Amino acid sequence: MATSMMTSGFPNTEMFSDEFSRPDWLKSEVETGTTIMAVQFDGGVVIGADSRTTTGAYIANRVTDKLTKVTDRIYCCRSGSAADTQAIADIVNYHLNFFEMDTGEEPKVKIAANIFRDLCYNYRDSLMAGIIVAGWDKTEGGQVFTVPLGGMLTRMPFATGGSGSTYIYGYVDSNFKEGMKKEECLKFVANGLSLAMSRDGSSGGVVRLACITKDGVERFVLTGKRNTAIL
Amino acid sequence: RNKLLEQKGIKAPTAYKTGTTICGVIYKDGVILGADTRATEDTIVADKNCSKIHYISSNIYCCGAGTAADTEMTTQMISSQLELHRLNTGRIPRVCTANRLLKQFLFRYHGYISAALVLGGVDSTGPHLYSVYPHGSTDKLPYVTMGSGSLAAMSVFEDGYKPDMEKEDAMRLVRNAIAAGIFNDLGSGSNVDLCVITKDKVEYLRPFDEANLKGQRQGSYRYKKGTTAVLKKEVKKIPIEVVKTQVRSEQAMDTA
Numbered sequence: 001m002a003t004s005m006m007t008s009g010f011p012n013t014e015m016f017s018d019e020f021s022r023p024d025w026l027k028s029e030v031e032t033g034t035t036i037m038a039v040q041f042d043g044g045v046v047i048g049a050d051s052r053t054t055t056g057a058y059i060a061n062r063v064t065d066k067l068t069k070v071t072d073r074i075y076c077c078r079s080g081s082a083a084d085t086q087a088i089a090d091i092v093n094y095h096l097n098f099f100e101m102d103t104g105e106e107p108k109v110k111i112a113a114n115i116f117r118d119l120c121y122n123y124r125d126s127l128m129a130g131i132i133v134a135g136w137d138k139t140e141g142g143q144v145f146t147v148p149l150g151g152m153l154t155r156m157p158f159a160t161g162g163s164g165s166t167y168i169y170g171y172v173d174s175n176f177k178e179g180m181k182k183e184e185c186l187k188f189v190a191n192g193l194s195l196a197m198s199r200d201g202s203s204g205g206v207v208r209l210a211c212i213t214k215d216g217v218e219r220f221v222l223t224g225k226r227n228t229a230i231l
Numbered sequence: 232r233n234k235l236l237e238q239k240g241i242k243a244p245t246a247y248k249t250g251t252t253i254c255g256v257i258y259k260d261g262v263i264l265g266a267d268t269r270a271t272e273d274t275i276v277a278d279k280n281c282s283k284i285h286y287i288s289s290n291i292y293c294c295g296a297g298t299a300a301d302t303e304m305t306t307q308m309i310s311s312q313l314e315l316h317r318l319n320t321g322r323i324p325r326v327c328t329a330n331r332l333l334k335q336f337l338f339r340y341h342g343y344i345s346a347a348l349v350l351g352g353v354d355s356t357g358p359h360l361y362s363v364y365p366h367g368s369t370d371k372l373p374y375v376t377m378g379s380g381s382l383a384a385m386s387v388f389e390d391g392y393k394p395d396m397e398k399e400d401a402m403r404l405v406r407n408a409i410a411a412g413i414f415n416d417l418g419s420g421s422n423v424d425l426c427v428i429t430k431d432k433v434e435y436l437r438p439f440d441e442a443n444l445k446g447q448r449q450g451s452y453r454y455k456k457g458t459t460a461v462l463k464k465e466v467k468k469i470p471i472e473v474v475k476t477q478v479r480s481e482q483a484m485d486t487a
């Protein structure tokens with residue numbers, strides 16, 4: 001499926017002729033190895049991600065927040081190159097701020113997803129970004145859109161992405177049910193992420209969850225000690 | 232000329248890199264940045280005491296790893312942009328502003344500008360610490376390390392870091408982290424520089440710890456006078472012509 005991600009490094013600077021003495025952090029780009037997930041339910045969405053960013057085999061940040069806010073009720077889950085996805089999310093945030101000022105109301109999730117798609121498709125040759133856009137708006141309620149590597153845009157009831165997603169296709173396909181409630185969705189996402197993190201070397205750290213509804217955003221962090229800390 | 236040399240098989244000199252261990256930590260009252268002082272050209276030490284903690288603004292400093300020219304120029308550029316911004320807004324610049332300027336600049340160059348930075352400072356919203364990678368991604372964390380010695384330094388941090396440390400403890404932790412890089416990484420060496428940034432002042436301690444002093448020579452290897460016997464002495468006068476010229480300019484130096 002188009003959402004599968006490999007953590008192979010992006011083509012690198014070939015400035016230095018000596019390969020052996022160049023450290024890892026110069027050779028590879030910073031990747032969000034990743035497992036990301038989003039599920040829609042009646043009243044909102046639940047999104048989740050792991051917290052590991054790698055440069056080659058070194059973990060550059062073990063407590064990354066890959067659930068990035070683009071508006072108050074629209075978040076994106078980032079996977080792929082850290083630099084590319086951070087830059088894209090900043091640009092989309094910029095566009096949506098103007099949109100909100102122009103129209104006077106909060107932008108719809110579909111619009112945010114389309115801006116992501118425009119960037120990811122038009123610059124597809126120079127970007128490596130797999131993004132899941134999810135949020136709540138008052139016309140359609142909770143929505144999940146996926147924008148994988150080539151810049152496709154499609155709405156789905158639930159989406160997974162990142163290198164770790166390949167390990168949980170079986171789990172999500174057999175355990176997803178239509179019409180789940182918020183608590184069931186939280187368990188579904190948390191379980192899926194934990195399973196992926198235990199099998200994928202590029203995913204790990206803590207499980208970050210967020211629940212977006214008309215009342216706002218509730219964030220959770222799940223550590224290995226099975227504690228739920230509300231951020 | 233360079234082509235001729237290359238044809239002969241002589242390799243061009245590589246860019247002057249700061250092999251490096253740099254790190255930063257947030258403690259109770261602010262931020263402490265640390266760096267080693269070795270700059271390498273391949274396997275030779277080009278500068279034994281270079282300064283890797285760069286000034287960005289009076290309350291923000293930045294450690295740089297990667298290509299020395301890239302880190303120097305990038306930090307200077309962002310420093311001047313930030314100064315203009317400060318004059319425009321009339322406010323003390325924020326660390327997040329410097330972070331944005333750096334990440335947007337580096338992203339535009341797709342990683343070709345090899346600058347990996349540890350940016351730290353204290354502004355009106357408190358102390359902040361960022362790590363900035365050459366491709367333009369940034370992480371905001373309570374403790375960061377970068378450079379070839381980052382793994383050695385990070386192991387010290389992971390063991391010793393506690394939130395809200397006292398200044399002395401934090402300084403010792405940073406010094407130990409850099410020392411781990413200096414002694415265990417070939418690309419880092421010489422002294423430890425520290426920069427302590429708080430709300431009221433900045434202490435730029437260079438050097439903080441001279442971990443590698445040059446050893447004293449144990450004995451003299453000079454030959455005593457008379458080791459080589461003198462056979463003949465001849466004194467000749469060398470005729471010298473002394474020419475005096477006065478340099479006088481038409482006008483006084485114009486500094487307008």
